[in-house]
Amino acid sequence: QVGILDVDLCGPSVPRMFGAQDSDVHQCDSGWVPVFVDQEKSISLMSIGFLLEKPDDAVVWRGPKKNALIKQFVADVAWGDLDFLIVDTPPGTSDEHISTVEALRPHKPLGAILVTTPQAVSVGDVRRELTFCKKTGLRVLGIVENMSGFVCPHCSECTNIFSKGGGEELAKHAGVPFLGCVPLDPQLSQSLEEGRDFIQEFPKSSAFPALTRIAQQILDGTSQPSS
Amino acid sequence: DCPGTSSAQAGRAAACQGCPNQRICAGGAAAPDPAEAAELRERLRSVKHTVLVLSGKGGVGKSTFSALLAQGLAADEAKQVALLDIDICGPSIPKMMGLEGEQVHQSGSGWSPVYVEENLGVMSVGFLLSSPDDAVIWRGPKKNGLIKQFLRDVDWGDIDYLIVDTPPGTSDEHLSIVQYLSAAHIDGAVIITTPQEVSLQDVRKEINFCHKVKLPVIGVVENMSGFVCPKCKNESQIFPPTTGGAEKMCQNLNVSLLGKVPLDPQIGKSCDKGQSFLSEAPESPATSSYRNIIQRIQEYCDQRHFQEEKTI
Numbered sequence: 249q250v251g252i253l254d255v256d257l258c259g260p261s262v263p264r265m266f267g268a269q270d271s272d273v274h275q276c277d278s279g280w281v282p283v284f285v286d287q288e289k290s291i292s293l294m295s296i297g298f299l300l301e302k303p304d305d306a307v308v309w310r311g312p313k314k315n316a317l318i319k320q321f322v323a324d325v326a327w328g329d330l331d332f333l334i335v336d337t338p339p340g341t342s343d344e345h346i347s348t349v350e351a352l353r354p355h356k357p358l359g360a361i362l363v364t365t366p367q368a369v370s371v372g373d374v375r376r377e378l379t380f381c382k383k384t385g386l387r388v389l390g391i392v393e394n395m396s397g398f399v400c401p402h403c404s405e406c407t408n409i410f411s412k413g414g415g416e417e418l419a420k421h422a423g424v425p426f427l428g429c430v431p432l433d434p435q436l437s438q439s440l441e442e443g444r445d446f447i448q449e450f451p452k453s454s455a456f457p458a459l460t461r462i463a464q465q466i467l468d469g470t471s472q473p474s475s
Numbered sequence: 476d477c478p479g480t481s482s483a484q485a486g487r488a489a490a491c492q493g494c495p496n497q498r499i500c501a502g503g504a505a506a507p508d509p510a511e512a513a514e515l516r517e518r519l520r521s522v523k524h525t526v527l528v529l530s531g532k533g534g535v536g537k538s539t540f541s542a543l544l545a546q547g548l549a550a551d552e553a554k555q556v557a558l559l560d561i562d563i564c565g566p567s568i569p570k571m572m573g574l575e576g577e578q579v580h581q582s583g584s585g586w587s588p589v590y591v592e593e594n595l596g597v598m599s600v601g602f603l604l605s606s607p608d609d610a611v612i613w614r615g616p617k618k619n620g621l622i623k624q625f626l627r628d629v630d631w632g633d634i635d636y637l638i639v640d641t642p643p644g645t646s647d648e649h650l651s652i653v654q655y656l657s658a659a660h661i662d663g664a665v666i667i668t669t670p671q672e673v674s675l676q677d678v679r680k681e682i683n684f685c686h687k688v689k690l691p692v693i694g695v696v697e698n699m700s701g702f703v704c705p706k707c708k709n710e711s712q713i714f715p716p717t718t719g720g721a722e723k724m725c726q727n728l729n730v731s732l733l734g735k736v737p738l739d740p741q742i743g744k745s746c747d748k749g750q751s752f753l754s755e756a757p758e759s760p761a762t763s764s765y766r767n768i769i770q771r772i773q774e775y776c777d778q779r780h781f782q783e784e785k786t787i
Contacts, residue, residue, distance in 0.1 A: 308688075
């Protein structure tokens with residue numbers, strides 16, 4: 249059972265990535281009911297995307313209002329029994345991040361995965377994100393180097409469009425696990441646009457091995473007895 | 476008796492005294508008071524044109540574009556250009572401009588921008604941080620305070636173009652910059668996107684935001700628009716425009732598509748080195764796209780200036 253909490257209030261993309269952009273959130277006695285995206289009801293979502301009247305409506309809120317909603321998302325959603333709650337955040341180290349960590353603290357989060365592209369400019373920001381984790385007591389589960397190389401489907405030449413290696417170097421420098429490189433994969437982009445299940449439907453695609461390896465590392469990390 | 480957290484009286488009403496949230500409500504304060512507004516207007520009097528660079532989504536190439544826009548405009552040595560980076564949590568501009576490690580100096584007339592060229596000055600919170608690992612873990616009100624300082628205390632001098640690079644979204648930084656700059660004048664906003672629907676979805680919100688705060692939209696730039704393999708020259712759509720890309724969205728919303736820029740590995744390399752991609756790769760198709768877009772922005776600004784002069 250996996251829940252996804254989308255705290256990117258200005259740019260909520262998670263609903264669309266699951267094809268759930270037209271779903272509504274309902275209330276029950278124990279709170280808001282998250283949106284289930286599959287028949288087996290194994291994945292549930294909560295996002296401000298479900299609360300907007302129109303999908304183009306801008307959420308033009310200052311910090312305090314964002315903080316209040318995030319607290320509600322953590323406290324008032326009837327998630328039920330979950331094996332994993334994944335929280336997707338916007339870029340930065342500001343209101344959303346501070347509030348999310350505060351609201352989740354009583355629930356003892358496992359930690360954070362930091363995503364970067366290989367470029368120095370992106371790594372430069374993730375270094376600051378690492379400091380945020382240290383300062384807020386959030387364990388770093390590892391770093392993912394995304395958009396790491398593109399293999400041309402016509403001739404198989406690999407081009408490092410956004411450079412290469414920055415994420416791995418950062419992990420080494422910071423002494424945190426390196427979870428892997430995920431290549432640019434047009435099928436992955438397409439799949440997310442169409443709200444399809446990439447892992448089920450595109451097992452031969454170039455990003456599949458990396459993504460499943462990363463998921464496996466997280467699972468392996470959690471199968472150990474907790475301290 | 477709480478006036479409500481989004482009310483104009485939030486934090487200021489009699490009932491707010493003693494409330495634990497009072498500082499939070501009052502801190503999100505809106506427009507600058509008349510004295511502050513006058514101060515900002517005076518400071519920004521010497522700025523001819525201001526362009527905000529926005530995006531709904533992160534990672535679409537907004538800072539890259541802001542840097543190139545500033546560099547492109549400053550190629551004309553007769554023009555004085557300023558680049559203000561208000562992405563307080565993720566200040567990438569210093570690195571992209573080759574100014575990492577530089578510090579800000581104070582003088583009698585205020586903070587000095589850091590100059591890349593004689594006619595291109597830059598300001599960013601990055602210059603105020605002593606280590607590349609320093610994190611700015613601030614809530615909205617503190618960010619707003621720094622943005623106001625950037626506008627009030629930086630001695631920009633006479634500028635032809637002030638380019639403002641923003642973080643992604645529609646929140647404190649965006650509301651604040653629009654409010655503080657309302658004391659002066661903003662020509663408009665350029666919005667950056669990739670061809671993906673998940674990015675366009677957020678651009679529509681950004682356009683919505685611009686309408687709400689009466690900020691003209693100069694147009695949209697579609698980044699990462701196709702990739703030509705350097706070996707076999709075949710094109711791939713790495714970020715497929717599944718819903719028609721920026722072109723269709725611009726048609727539907729009646730905004731200008733300023734241009735489409737293809738992916739080019741040299742762009743990232745130049746940014747990482749702090750060099751101008753336009754100078755390093757003059758033959759790249761991406762360079763001609765960027766140059767065309769920059770020209771269109773210049774034309775837009777010149778036209779508005781002309782129109783305003785006519786009405787005086």
